[in-house]
Amino acid sequence: MRSVSLHTMRNFIGAAAAPILGWFVYRINAIYYENFRGHFSLADPETNAEMTSVIRHLINSGHSPSEAKVTGKGRSLVKKEKQLQPSAPAEK
Known part of the structure; x- marks a missing residue:
C-alpha cells in the first residue's frame, strides 16, 4: 500500500509542477525574444x-x-x- 500512495503523490506533484515549469520557460523565452527584437530594428x-x-x-x-x-x-x-x-x- 505504501508504494501505491508514493506513486500517486509523485504523479500528482508531477502533474501540478509541469504547467508551472512550462509557464516559467515560456516567460523566459518571451523576455529573451523581446530583448532580441529590441536590438534588431x-x-x-x-x-x-x-x-x-x-x-x-x-x-x-x-x-x-x-x-x-x-x-x-x-x-x-x-x-x-x-x-x-x-x-x-x-x-x-
Missing part, C-alpha cells in the same frame, strides 16, 4: 543599409528579387544574433 539606418547591400548582392548573383529579400533578411538576422551572443566571435 528595421528603422535602424545601419541595419537597413547592410540589408540593402546583401539583397543587391544576391540579386546580382542571379536570385529573384523576392528570394533575395527573404534570404537577405535571414542573413542579417543571423549576423545580428551572432553579434548579440557574448560567446560568439564577432564577424568583420
Whole structure:
C-alpha cells in the first residue's frame, strides 16, 4: 500500500509542477525574444543599409528579387544574433 500512495503523490506533484515549469520557460523565452527584437530594428539606418547591400548582392548573383529579400533578411538576422551572443566571435 505504501508504494501505491508514493506513486500517486509523485504523479500528482508531477502533474501540478509541469504547467508551472512550462509557464516559467515560456516567460523566459518571451523576455529573451523581446530583448532580441529590441536590438534588431528595421528603422535602424545601419541595419537597413547592410540589408540593402546583401539583397543587391544576391540579386546580382542571379536570385529573384523576392528570394533575395527573404534570404537577405535571414542573413542579417543571423549576423545580428551572432553579434548579440557574448560567446560568439564577432564577424568583420
